[in-house]
Amino acid sequence: MLETLEVKTQTGSYPIIIQEGLLVNDNSPVPQKPANVGRWVVITDENLANLYPEVIENLVTSKKDIIILPPGEETKTLGQVEEVLEILADLKLNRWDGLMAFGGGVVGDFTGFCASIYMRGIAWIQIPTTLLAQVDSSVGGKTGVNLKSGKNLAGTFYPPQAVWIDPLLLNTLPDREFWGGCSEVVKYALIQGDGFHRWLVEHWEAVVAKEPETIGQLIGKCIACKRDIVVKDEKEAGLRKILNLGHTAGHAIEKLTDYRVTHGAALRQGMLFELELAFKMELIDESQYRQLANLVHMIPVIEEIPGFSLEDMVLAMALDKKNRKNNISFLLPHQSGSIEEVGLTGEELLRIMKKC
Numbered sequence: 001m002l003e004t005l006e007v008k009t010q011t012g013s014y015p016i017i018i019q020e021g022l023l024v025n026d027n028s029p030v031p032q033k034p035a036n037v038g039r040w041v042v043i044t045d046e047n048l049a050n051l052y053p054e055v056i057e058n059l060v061t062s063k064k065d066i067i068i069l070p071p072g073e074e075t076k077t078l079g080q081v082e083e084v085l086e087i088l089a090d091l092k093l094n095r096w097d098g099l100m101a102f103g104g105g106v107v108g109d110f111t112g113f114c115a116s117i118y119m120r121g122i123a124w125i126q127i128p129t130t131l132l133a134q135v136d137s138s139v140g141g142k143t144g145v146n147l148k149s150g151k152n153l154a155g156t157f158y159p160p161q162a163v164w165i166d167p168l169l170l171n172t173l174p175d176r177e178f179w180g181g182c183s184e185v186v187k188y189a190l191i192q193g194d195g196f197h198r199w200l201v202e203h204w205e206a207v208v209a210k211e212p213e214t215i216g217q218l219i220g221k222c223i224a225c226k227r228d229i230v231v232k233d234e235k236e237a238g239l240r241k242i243l244n245l246g247h248t249a250g251h252a253i254e255k256l257t258d259y260r261v262t263h264g265a266a267l268r269q270g271m272l273f274e275l276e277l278a279f280k281m282e283l284i285d286e287s288q289y290r291q292l293a294n295l296v297h298m299i300p301v302i303e304e305i306p307g308f309s310l311e312d313m314v315l316a317m318a319l320d321k322k323n324r325k326n327n328i329s330f331l332l333p334h335q336s337g338s339i340e341e342v343g344l345t346g347e348e349l350l351r352i353m354k355k356c
């Protein structure tokens with residue numbers, strides 16, 4: 001299966017190529033690199049460097065051009081960016097060279113950020129290796145690192161020259177990362193409505209079995225959904241916000257657990273919270289609520305999330321730095337099939353959620 005999706009941006013357009021065996025299969029040639037770029041440096045993490053040494057070496061002309069970072073969120077710092085930029089300068093990488101991000105969302109966000117500022121911006125290619133990165137973070141051009149004050153507070157909008165996706169890379173992905181990515185998949189189904197719901201329910205067994213053809217189709221559907229939203233709102237002025245469905249409550253759970261649970265596990269719980277809110281606000285009726293919640297329940301719970309009081313949840317959401325005018329913003333499903341933004345104060349939210 002080969003699928004190519006084109007993403008249009010204000011500065012041009014780039015292809016997203018999805019193909020099983022695109023990189024992992026020994027017989028497949030490395031995909032066509034943009035012709036106007038000289039030398040490529042790969043940035044990856046230790047786990048991937050151990051799992052896929054040949055795949056990574058195939059991407060560069062010399063092993064010197066591979067930079068291996070410690071895995072995990074702690075890598076997304078300005079200090080680490082400085083170290084990598086110094087390495088690029090030592091390697092004498094110039095404005096006509098490029099970076100390749102081979103890894104999950106951490107490596108992707110980090111590499112894109114480095115590419116956007118090294119010599120005022122050089123080319124880059126994303127090769128996402130987690131389900132979350134394949135369906136979400138590799139599309140839309142957001143790059144960045146964390147500050148002590150909060151996640152992703154320093155960053156740029158900087159689309160890559162290409163995204164290469166090989167679903168076979170997911171065969172080595174730990175279960176908790178796979179199911180975490182599935183939360184984002186279900187989020188797209190909630191946003192897109194009936195057609196995607198039905199497809200997902202019908203193909204769920206094949207998804208659980210990580211059947212490569214089905215996983216490839218699934219990735220294509222999610223990317224098409226995100227692409228259609230981000231091309232209309234590249235810099236998140238409005239429409240793009242609907243991708244935050246489930247994330248207001250999800251972020252609160254991440255904060256309350258001190259980020260010990262994966263983003264996906266918190267998002268699963270966050271979607272259930274927000275669907276209940278939509279029901280209690282009578283934006284959706286009971287049968288719609290059950291139908292949507294059942295989709296979320298298809299994702300198994302593999303990480304224990306401690307129970308929080310409603311008051312703790314509301315407080316965590318009320319303190320979110322991204323709130324405007326003391327209102328907590330939610331993106332909630334509406335019975336018409338659209339997603340609506342609703343702003344509530346902490347007191348309003350408590351009162352609604354306490355309704356039986």
Ligand SMILES: NC(=O)c1ccc[n+]([C@@H]2O[C@H](COP(=O)([O-])OP(=O)(O)OC[C@H]3O[C@@H](n4cnc5c(N)ncnc54)[C@H](O)[C@@H]3O)[C@@H](O)[C@H]2O)c1
Pocket residue numbers: 045047048051071072073076103104105106107109129130131132133136137138139140141142143151152169170171172173174177
């Ligand atoms: N830019 C965006 O639009 C956007 C959107 C969503 C999330 N993000 C960011 O993405 C990051 C999370 O990304 P993630 O969930 O991919 O986590 P991650 O990059 O930390 O990867 C998770 C773990 O899986 C390992 N791994 C990756 N691919 C593997 C494979 N094929 N086989 C075995 N192990 C593998 C990694 O080494 C790591 O230990 C966060 O920093 C988040 O802020 C960005």
Ligand SMILES: [Zn+2]
Pocket residue numbers: 184247263267
């Ligand atoms: Zn998310």
